[in-house]
Amino acid sequence: RPDPGEDHVLGFNYSEWKKTYIPPPEGLGDKQTMELMKKSIVPEFDISKIKLKTDKKNNASVIFGVAMKPGPENKIFGYSSKRLHVQIHAPSYEGAADNELARYLSKILAIPRKLIKIKQGAGYNIRKVRIPKEAVQEK
Known part of the structure; x- marks a missing residue:
């Protein structure tokens, strides 16, 4: 079981994800938001x-x-x-x-x-x- 103080859990490195995370567009539900996060999609590049x-x-x-x-x-x-x-x-x-x-x-x-x-x-x-x-x- 991972130490709660660590910033990675089950192979997911939160620090790296946080650097590249882009909030999903407004109006998406939780399921759609999770799909965007899993795929690491940038909906529109500016x-x-x-x-x-x-x-x-x-x-x-x-x-x-x-x-x-x-x-x-x-x-x-x-x-x-x-x-x-x-x-x-x-x-x-x-x-x-x-x-x-x-x-x-x-x-x-x-x-x-x-x-x-x-x-x-x-x-x-x-x-x-x-x-x-x-x-x-x-x-």
């Missing part, structure tokens, strides 16, 4: 919820962080004020995940793929994404 930094080298661009993890499909599974959390389905050779991430973000943000630049971030699964300011301001 880039304004993520901290955007102006690119110091290129003032016409903004940079935001993306935490990637491999998975069976491309989906956003959460976000925090620091970064977007994305699951990417891509082969395991170098550059494939970055290319798939750029393609997926272009679809979500409705901007051309060539405008999205991806740089290596702080960790092996953290990326910095640079997009033009106009792409964010149009939204």
